[in-house]
Amino acid sequence: MKVKYVSSTIGIVAVLLSLGRIWSVAWAQKGQIEGHEPLNVSQTANSSGSLRLFPEPQVTQGDSNIVICSNGTGLKIFQISTDQSNWESRPGTFSNFWSFGGLLHGSKYFYRVITTTDTSNVVVSTQDTLAPEIQTYSLSDSTTDAIIPIRFKTWDPICGSVQKVILYYRSDPTSVWVPYDSLLIDPQRVAIAPDQAVEDSVMFDISLTSAGDGYYEFYLSGVDTAWAADNTGIVGNLKIPLVGTEKQTFTYFDTQKPGSKIFSHFLLPYYNQSQVPIGVPFSAADSANGARGYWSGLEKVTAFFNYKVNPAGPYLSQDVQFAAYSFTTKLLSVDSTFNFTPAQDGIYEFYTLAKDNFGNQEDKPQLPYPTIIFDTEVPQINQIVLQDQTSLTDTIYAAQPGWTNSSSIFVYALGMEDLLKDNFRSGVDSLLMAQNVDFTLNTQRYKVSSSEAVINYVLDSMPGEKQVFAKVFDYAKNESQAVSNTIVFDPIAPSFHEFDITTTYTTQTEISLNVQATDTVAQVGELYKLRISEDPTFPSDKTIYWQLPAQNQYAETLPFTITFTPGKHWVYGQVRDKAGNWSEVWSDSVFVTAPVQLNRLTLQDLTDPSDTLNCADSGWSDSLTVTARINYTGVLKKIILSETSSFAPSQKEYTEWESEGDSVAVVVYDHFQKVGHDTLWCQLIGPNLTDSSAVKFATIRVDTTRPWLQDFEVFHTFDDPETSYTYTDTSLVQVTTLVSEDFISGMKFWEPGLTQMFYPRFSPDTTYVIRSSGVGEKLVFCAVRDSAGNWSNPLSNSISVDKTDPVFT
DSSP states (O other), X not given: OOOOXXXXXXXXXXXXXXXHHHHHHHHHHHHHHHSSOSSOTTOOOOSSOSSOBOOOOSEEESSOXXXXXXXXXXXXXXXXXXXXXXXXXXXXXXXXXXXXXXXXXXXXXXXXXXXXXXXXXOEEEEEEOSOOEEEEOOOOSEEOOSEEEEEEEEEOTTTSOEEEEEEEXXXXXXXXXXXXXXXXXXXXXXXXXXXXXXXXXXXXXXXGSSSOSEEEEEEEEEEEOOBOTTSSSBOOOBOOOOTTOOOSEEEEEOOSOOXXXXXXXXXXXXXXXXXXXXXXXXXXEOOOOSGGGOOOOEXXXXXXXXXXXXXTOOOSEEEEEEEEEEOSSOOSEEEEEEEEOOSSSEEEEEEEEEEETTOOBOOOOOXXXXXEEEOOOOEEOOEEEEEEGGGGTOTTTOOOTTEESSSEEEEEEEOOEEOOBTTBOOOEEEEEEESSTTSOSSOEXXXXXXXXXXXXXXXXXXXXEEEEEEEEEETTOOBOOOEEEEEEEOOSOOEEEXXXXXXXXXXXXXXXXXXXXEOOSTTTOOEEEEEEESSTTOOGGGEEEEEOOSSSEEEEEEEEEOOOOSEEEEEEEEEEETTSOBOOOEEEEEEEOOOOEEEEEXXXXXXXXXXTTTOOOTTEESSSOEEEEEEEESXXXXXXXXXXXXXXSOOEEESOOEESTTSEEEEEEOOOOSSEEEEEEEEEEOTTSSOBOOOEEEEEEEOOOOOOEEEEEEEEEEETTEEESSEESSSEEEEEEEEOSSOEEEEEEEOTTSOOEEESSOOSEEEEXXXXXXXXEEEEEEEEEETTSOBOOOEEEEEEEXXXXXXXX
């Protein structure tokens, strides 16, 4: 007998021998798993029972099988047969196992071992070199599901059962197959023919791959229940696909939903034109997250709107489709515009939904949606009132209605309202103002929200009458009809040309003022009010107001009552125009005094009273020209003198005079026509030339004739009646005069070379002291003076002074 050739290495043999107990357990499991006995029913035992082969599984995987002898020593010969009649022997071996190779798929092989003395039992096993048959059901060309079942039908004609199915995939026909998952199958389930096949599916989840959406190929490979050739347990045949292995089925994944959005920043918040389509711009795109950026492309984008008239709701219409775009070419993204024509005024919300070619439908977006307000009804405004800004803070000095002195004015916008249409209005939003009907000059816009508003509007800087136009806008930019009003802008203060008191002095409480004033804004300026006061601050209780005519010039003489206290009084004036501008304060003064009073009138000679030698006595004058001395109180403006009490037919007026202190006026009167007793009447005129004093008179005797000294003697009386007219022994001598009849009031004596000695009282007999020194003849002169101051002719006489006693001889 030939010795069998053992191809296994000594190491492998040692392992196999050491696993003897494991095989016995595995065979027991084999019977349990497959549901039939480990030994084929045709297996028989040797009668001696000393030489035995371990039982074989019904199916052995691959094209080889290892047969193991459980006992026996010495040289052994392992044999194989396909029909148990023709046995092929392998070379003899002392080993307890033999590996039979080159076995054919589907063939049943019988095995035994013989020795020179014994023959073992026969064991049988069918070889299975092929994986189970499998039919994979075709997938749809595309899917939107991330998890899909790969359905199959599998059976194994040799093993009669399949223990699992393994799923392979790849996203590129030229790439290697990637094992994904396996499905365990009950190995006791009979699956020996197509009509007894196992039908099931393996779930494929694209999210567990790294490739993402796109093209995928699938390959399913079953694993049968064939045992390993070394009898260590079930291994099963498995066909692992190679790069060139053809796919069993395929599909395109597009699990990503497309997206769309409306470009709300391109939408206006408000629209106001009816029957004019509104462009609703949008963007839509399919997802490109698949393998190599795969996408199925957009199929359709649909636009919807919601409608309401109240921002808080409720919706009156909801999810109403108004437009859709379908695409016949494969598009990853699109930017376009839907046209929307509102049927009613109100609030419209928009959203879009995109769908791709695989049927992925975009989810409805969450609130808030892009929104527009559609309002076609125009608002209205009833009127505007233009007013100077001081009217609110200064009711006394405010400008008159229709006037202002500042370019910044208040505009009262009244009756502003946005009218309802379709039970909706967007609301009043702004007020546009300008200085021309085209709203191109000095245009200013103001935010408003109620039916009335007070606006601070700034006029242009040119003075004059201003017409201001206004119109109101709602939020949708609908504009009302324009309304207008006018106001005169006068920033220039009026001015005085004259503010004069007509007199410098007054004895009355009422004075007169000459006033001339002009408002300087040509054509439109108007004066309004004049105020006069003795206080430059113009307190209300001490100020008189005059309403002026509505014109820009004024000239008048006005009465004004001052307080009657003597002294200088200032009177202040200020004029205001209708725009509220006050002029500079002008002033003038007047001296207030009591009415002039004539206290005393005195007529006297022209000679100064200090000239006692020559002046006339009181009430006398030696000339028809006399001095009138007037003692008065008050302010004297004029002196009137007349020789008749009626001051007619002639009188003499004096506006200038010499003053002695504050109460005496001295004038020269030269109108007397006769000598003798003369009377002069006097009246004084005060500062107003209308107030006059009481009339008083004074008299004077005028005597222009010199008295006549008829005789003058100088003598000495020793012992009366002893008198000497020739000698005297003392300086004191007696003098006597003889004067013609006259009013003699004085006399004078003098000696040659010596001053005259004046005797203010006349006496026909008096004494004189000879003043020249020495003894001898002394010449003495004498003259007399009448009451009018006329001096008589001088006379002289002599007397010898002898102070030496006679001597007897």
